[in-house]
Amino acid sequence: MNLVKKRKVKNIIALSVSVFAAIIGLFWLVFILSSVLVKGISSINLSLFLNDPAPPGIPGGGLRCAFVGQAIITVIATVIGVPIGIFGGTFLAEYGRNKKYTAVISSLADMMTSFPSIVVGVFVYTIMVRPMGHFNGYAGAVALAIIMIPIIVRTTEETLKLIPWEVREAAFALGAPYYKVIKDIVYRSAITGLFTGILLAVARVAVETAPLLFTSFNNSFLTLNPNQPMPSLTVTIYQYAMGPYKEWHKLAWGASFVIVLFVLVLSILGRWIISKRYGSE
Amino acid sequence: MNEILIEVRNLSFYYGENRVLKDISMGVSKNMVTALIGPSGCGKTTFLRCFNRMHDLYKGNRYEGEIIYNGENILRAHDLIKLRSKIGMVFQRPTPFPMSIFDNVAYGLKLKGIKKRSEIEAIVEKSLMEAALWDEVKDKLNSPATSLSGGQQQRLVIARTLAVEPDIILFDEPTSALDPIATSKIEDLIKHLKDITTVLIVTHNMQQAARISEYTAFMFRGELIEFDKTENIFTNPKEELTEKYITGRFG
Amino acid sequence: MENKFYAKDGLFKSLSFISALVIVLICIAMFTVLFIFSYPAIKQFGVIHFILSDAWNPVKKIFGGAGAIYGTIVTTVLSLIFAIPTSLGIAVFITQICPHSLKKYFSNAIELLASIPSIIYGMWGLFTLAPIMRNYIEPFLQKVFLPIPVIKYLFQGTPLGIDLLTSGLILSIMIIPFISSIARDTFELVPKELKESAYAMGATKWEMIKDVIFPYSKVGVLSGIIIATGRALGETMAVAFVLGNDHNIHLSLLKSSTTISVTLANEFTEADFRLYLSSLFYLAFILFIMSFTALGLAKFLLKRIKK
Ligand SMILES: Nc1ncnc2c1ncn2[C@@H]1O[C@H](COP(=O)(O)OP(=O)(O)O)[C@@H](O)[C@H]1O
Numbered sequence: 001m002n003l004v005k006k007r008k009v010k011n012i013i014a015l016s017v018s019v020f021a022a023i024i025g026l027f028w029l030v031f032i033l034s035s036v037l038v039k040g041i042s043s044i045n046l047s048l049f050l051n052d053p054a055p056p057g058i059p060g061g062g063l064r065c066a067f068v069g070q071a072i073i074t075v076i077a078t079v080i081g082v083p084i085g086i087f088g089g090t091f092l093a094e095y096g097r098n099k100k101y102t103a104v105i106s107s108l109a110d111m112m113t114s115f116p117s118i119v120v121g122v123f124v125y126t127i128m129v130r131p132m133g134h135f136n137g138y139a140g141a142v143a144l145a146i147i148m149i150p151i152i153v154r155t156t157e158e159t160l161k162l163i164p165w166e167v168r169e170a171a172f173a174l175g176a177p178y179y180k181v182i183k184d185i186v187y188r189s190a191i192t193g194l195f196t197g198i199l200l201a202v203a204r205v206a207v208e209t210a211p212l213l214f215t216s217f218n219n220s221f222l223t224l225n226p227n228q229p230m231p232s233l234t235v236t237i238y239q240y241a242m243g244p245y246k247e248w249h250k251l252a253w254g255a256s257f258v259i260v261l262f263v264l265v266l267s268i269l270g271r272w273i274i275s276k277r278y279g280s281e
Numbered sequence: 282m283n284e285i286l287i288e289v290r291n292l293s294f295y296y297g298e299n300r301v302l303k304d305i306s307m308g309v310s311k312n313m314v315t316a317l318i319g320p321s322g323c324g325k326t327t328f329l330r331c332f333n334r335m336h337d338l339y340k341g342n343r344y345e346g347e348i349i350y351n352g353e354n355i356l357r358a359h360d361l362i363k364l365r366s367k368i369g370m371v372f373q374r375p376t377p378f379p380m381s382i383f384d385n386v387a388y389g390l391k392l393k394g395i396k397k398r399s400e401i402e403a404i405v406e407k408s409l410m411e412a413a414l415w416d417e418v419k420d421k422l423n424s425p426a427t428s429l430s431g432g433q434q435q436r437l438v439i440a441r442t443l444a445v446e447p448d449i450i451l452f453d454e455p456t457s458a459l460d461p462i463a464t465s466k467i468e469d470l471i472k473h474l475k476d477i478t479t480v481l482i483v484t485h486n487m488q489q490a491a492r493i494s495e496y497t498a499f500m501f502r503g504e505l506i507e508f509d510k511t512e513n514i515f516t517n518p519k520e521e522l523t524e525k526y527i528t529g530r531f532g
Numbered sequence: 533m534e535n536k537f538y539a540k541d542g543l544f545k546s547l548s549f550i551s552a553l554v555i556v557l558i559c560i561a562m563f564t565v566l567f568i569f570s571y572p573a574i575k576q577f578g579v580i581h582f583i584l585s586d587a588w589n590p591v592k593k594i595f596g597g598a599g600a601i602y603g604t605i606v607t608t609v610l611s612l613i614f615a616i617p618t619s620l621g622i623a624v625f626i627t628q629i630c631p632h633s634l635k636k637y638f639s640n641a642i643e644l645l646a647s648i649p650s651i652i653y654g655m656w657g658l659f660t661l662a663p664i665m666r667n668y669i670e671p672f673l674q675k676v677f678l679p680i681p682v683i684k685y686l687f688q689g690t691p692l693g694i695d696l697l698t699s700g701l702i703l704s705i706m707i708i709p710f711i712s713s714i715a716r717d718t719f720e721l722v723p724k725e726l727k728e729s730a731y732a733m734g735a736t737k738w739e740m741i742k743d744v745i746f747p748y749s750k751v752g753v754l755s756g757i758i759i760a761t762g763r764a765l766g767e768t769m770a771v772a773f774v775l776g777n778d779h780n781i782h783l784s785l786l787k788s789s790t791t792i793s794v795t796l797a798n799e800f801t802e803a804d805f806r807l808y809l810s811s812l813f814y815l816a817f818i819l820f821i822m823s824f825t826a827l828g829l830a831k832f833l834l835k836r837i838k839k
């Protein structure tokens with residue numbers, strides 16, 4: 001075989017390997033999604049959403065309390081995390097831009113977005129659960145907020161930096177104070193990006209498990225009081241999946257189905273907004 | 282003799298250690314158009330941005346000398362918000378705010394604390410007329426400003442600036458991003474602006490300076506080489522450098 | 533009027549500054565809290581001894597972190613071994629082979645893998661992947677590798693599907709999107725002229741990739757790999773389902789094990805005396821340091837490329 005031919009064969013082999021890798025990636029995605037959707041769909045019925053857990057062995061139980069708990073925890077986390085995240089990102093992109101320590105904070109935030117979430121759970125356990133004396137929903141919310149803040153800080157910073165500097169100068173030249181420039185000009189220009197950032201951050205923390213294990217813990221009763229241990233879908237899935245009962249497994253699959261659907265819808269929505277806003281350019 | 286609105290005395294400017302303006306002195310005449318010309322990088326933009334203290338937005342910048350306006354030194358002013366509401370600026374590229382056409386023009390009024398709707402509406406209409414944009418936008422005042430063409434956006438920015446009734450408007454190459462037709466509209470507009478305010482304009486285009494200005498300042502490497510009536514600069518320059526520049530025999 | 537502006541601006545600025553500071557405060561507070569609470573265990577067991585001993589016995593009140601640290605490292609390394617070639621292949625596919633019209637969809641699909649919650653990976657791993665591993669893959673691997681000397685030690689034991697291998701595989705699926713998206717981005721930064729000059733010299737596509745794209749983007753890819761490492765080190769739920777909870781160190785990949793995060797998930801709420809809890813904090817502290825180091829290193833490398 002001559003050299004050129006050998007090189008061509010090598011080329012084809014290498015490129016085929018890369019196509020194969022792409023197929024593997026796609027395969028995992030389809031495999032995971034389809035098995036969750038297929039196994040989960042049969043557990044979807046009204047009692048999943050409307051009933052509270054039944055004792056093992058008795059059919060007809062649901063996860064109403066976990067849905068409610070998850071929603072409450074996520075909402076509180078959002079209320080804490082979004083303002084801090086937006087303000088923090090605003091500082092990095094506006095008042096603090098070009099400062100050395102700003103770059104440090106930005107890097108820290110970036111690192112925190114990949115940080116082990118279970119360590120956040122341990123941390124919040126010591127600063128909230130221990131002093132308060134019991135597991136509670138607030139602690140879970142704070143843990144999720146701690147995960148949410150750096151994500152929003154970074155997306156806010158990046159989004160605001162995309163707004164051309166000249167537009168800010170034009171507002172300054174009219175005699176606008178900086179906070180008005182930010183509020184009226186920068187935020188308005190960046191609104192879609194900011195919203196998408198929040199959406200993706202909420203979607204991400206809403207399905208976290210590890211940080212809730214030692215904070216909001218679990219509870220098999222419906223509670224609206226965040227000062228008590230609060231059930232969540234994710235922790236319930238963990239508990240039920242590891243448990244010995246068939247009904248529990250079924251409920252866990254049903255909850256997984258809902259979670260996957262939630263994540264899919266939000267991330268597709270997020271991408272759609274981004275492509276609608278920036279894709280045409 | 283005409284009245285001097287702003288008097289620059291021995292102005293020097295530093296970006297950090299880098300001295301970019303060197304000992305500039307000149308006067309800006311009230312209700313006139315004064316043009317700043319000179320090769321790229323000679324410091325025209327830098328000079329212009331001293332008048333509304335734009336350089337204060339960034340660290341490490343330093344002024345020396347004085348810019349006297351209303352008997353006070355602009356470079357010593359404490360209230361930049363107030364200063365900037367009296368000294369308007371129009372940039373190279375149009376800078377519409379992300380809001381409606383109406384709200385763009387009304388923005389400066391709201392900053393000034395004007396709340397009465399009828400008063401705001403009257404001023405917006407007047408400003409848009411002065412900026413020769415009214416006829417084109419009067420039916421779509423609530424459309425986003427970004428829906429306008431580049432030339433219209435630039436006239437919108439002028440209207441926005443006019444709305445707060447500035448004593449002077451600083452233009453930094455306002456037509457360099459526009460096509461010839463839009464450019465000539467802006468030029469006509471600037472010629473008429475001197476009836477209501479004062480204009481200091483940077484331009485990279487000598488013909489433009491000749492067409493629209495009463496006075497012209499020629500700058501070179503941060504120095505003011507020659508400052509005179511525009512006709513003198515273009516027909517009978519005193520400095521050799523100026524002559525070389527306007528006849529295109531430069532470098 | 534203007535005074536009001538300055539006051540409000542000051543307020544807005546302070547609020548935003550404090551919010552940015554929250555990031556720093558959280559980091560410092562986490563470090564401090566973890567250190568303080570792990571101090572009793574640090575004092576009791578020391579550093580070297582804790583890291584090297586796999587004796588984890590709450591009844592005897594003896595704790596060593598080696599089992600969890602070993603499991604953390606082995607699952608991470610396994611996941612990297614699986615994920616790196618796949619991710620690079622995916623990045624090459626997206627940037628060099630995929631038809632332009634499909635590029636966006638394929639990229640999005642791969643990134644969708646990153647948005648699947650770890651609890652779902654865990655569920656899927658336990659109920660879908662583990663049985664397949666137990667019944668098909670692992671027996672097959674044993675048939676192939678058990679006759680080979682030395683390597684056979686990696687595949688001994690009864691295949692259960694709940695083991696290091698399955699965990700590493702699941703982790704690899706989770707980190708593929710991280711590595712492949714950073715690799716894709718850095719591949720696309722390679723200047724067109726550079727690629728064209730390789731073609732102009734008669735290089736095949738693969739030769740151009742191997743000799744131009746890979747060398748040009750190695751730092752970027754490396755930082756992507758390190759970020760993925762940071763993620764894999766701290767991942768909890770995806771492995772908690774399929775790793776078992778065994779603090780003893782086994783050489784075989786077909787044995788159950790534990791990681792730091794899995795140990796925390798399983799034992800933190802059960803630790804009923806001070807030294808036990810403190811040892812768990814000690815593990816969390818070690819994980820904190822490991823992740824921080826990995827992510828910091830990646831950040832440093834990425835900064836360097838941007839310059
Ligand atoms: N922000 C800045 N920092 C440092 N140097 C600058 C900055 N802006 C401009 N300069 C320098 O100052 C000189 C004058 O620039 P400029 O005023 O923009 O010139 P012109 O507008 O006449 O083209 C140039 O040499 C330029 O490199």
Ligand SMILES: [Mg+2]
Pocket residue numbers: 325326327
């Ligand atoms: Mg300029």
